[in-house]
Amino acid sequence: MRAWNRPLVLFTGAMILLVPLCAAGLLLDPRALGGAPIWAKPLKFSISFVLYAPTLAWMVSLVRADRAHRVASGAATVVAVASTVEMVAIVGQVLRGRASHFDVATPFDTAVWAVMGVSIAVLWVANLVIAVVLLRERSLTPSVAWGVRLGLLVSLLGMAVAFLMTGPSGAQVAAAQAGDGMPAVGAHAVGVPDGGPGLALLGWSTTGGDLRIGHFVGLHGLQVVPLVALGLLLLVGRVPALRSELVRARLVMVAAAAWTGLTLLLTWQALRGQPLFAPDALTLLAAGGLVVGTMLAVSAVLARAPRPVVREAVAA
Template identity: 45%
Template sequence: MSPLTTRLDKNIPETDLWQRIFGTERFLTWSFWLSLILFVGTIVLSIFDSRLVTGAPVWVKPMKFAISITLYTGTLAWLLSYVEGHPRLVRWIGGLTALGFLVEIIGIFVQAARGVPSHFNVGTPFDAVIFSLMGTFVLVIWVMNIATAVLLMRQKMDNRPFAWALRLGLLITAVGAILGFLMTTPTADQLAAMETGEMLSIVGAHSVGVEDGGAGLPFVGWSTEGGDIRPAHFVGLHALQLIPLLGIFVNRRFRTRLSEGRRTALVAIGGVGYLGVVLLLLWQALRAQPLIAPDGLTLAVLAGLVAVVSVAGTAVARQVGPAVSADAISGI
């Protein structure tokens, strides 16, 4: 029996999103509410604290992470509600994920309160420990993401298009998350300084080809002067929400026109296309190219990707199959 059915009335419709989010795993629920409260707190703190860290208002980074954690924990709880027969594993996944985010948000808030960078900061032993702990627990969160994907891979679900949307969302998110570790590697300038014996206070960077803290897009801070790995990281992480939404859309839009197999193919095409965008953004960043200033080659690859996905999707969607009853998608 799944955690959901042990805590909620079995007659509650499976489409009840809020019951799935808040009735699946209590640690994720606590993490969701804590991060939401901290987000509100960062707004208040930003009003009274005008300090800058790496060229940005000091409480912007905690604010962004609080938003991200709220979305992630809520979505993960929803995904775990579809896992049956593994209540202990679900508790471990939820608990370790919540613990990982707790360590991360505490580290970010502590460093913001001190007015120093939370990421890449190894200037003092304390700073290095904070950064190391955050990195370690991000890896724990990543492993729990993979564990959830494995459980859903093995889970039998009546609705194949929706099932594969959940699985692909988790897998692409895992790719997006691991891209964050690329930012922790020393830049060329940092390596050169280290070779001369210089002690660095910052090791790693978001930007490629330029220093962090330069001109960037409002709020997110993504560099407008050089490459930036954060867009690829961001888009990859939010596959967790967007690919399942794609599955819901495909089922509702094509349920009476396409067979289950063809709807599953549409979800797979969309997932592959989404992963292609993530990798394209990474490639653009590693070439020290600003997100808002793609060159002709980047635009050509993007056009090719859009064309391939469009042609493949159109070919599948035009193959009209037998009518499918609305009961076929009752699982979403």
């Protein structure tokens, strides 16, 4: 294992310092924006980056070959720079009392949102490069290798959900056609305006769909899937079936498929304008199918696991 990518480590340290500052802002700054405390967004983003950046730095450290490591490390540095740009924009807009996302009310706000859009796209491509490098890495045990690879791929899917938020909503288009202008382009919520009733701190809509839910769940597949792989390794001594590397690798694949299915399910639910805790029968049916399918897949993998050899005592 190589040293962790220094720019990502430094960025993680900056985000750790930013978390209490944003928490203080929540307590001391009474301003609200879009129906939520104005410091809630930078707090959520800084906490998310505290989880995301060191995970990615660890993954890059797993690459052994010199040339491949240089490529992955370069992409990780790009991630650190793009993430820094995004956080500077978010905090800067909070200090100005303006929205960082979707705000095109003034030329300056439009420029900030354009810079953020470019940084998000660059971030996605850099993560894809790291994923491709890790797909070619052969030094890891199969279960850990697939945990890292599939965690990155699920995370890329979660990031891609964010692109669904950037197009103008029907209400925004209607307002523009009516001559009221379009001060914002894009929205988190589906079927209801942004800024309505939402979950505490998270802000996820409780009256309509919210694309941030699928985005959040998919993004943190980066941690969940590798943790499944590492957890299976810890259980090897207690569960005989897990002594097989093939079994552990297959279970990691099942976990990745289940997390992918959950991300898609939550995104589909949001696109249909449904609140997270008010699913209709079709959503519940799909969720049940996902649970049953995952359980059957796990059972099938364990059923095909090699049986431990039992040696019978032979009388002397």
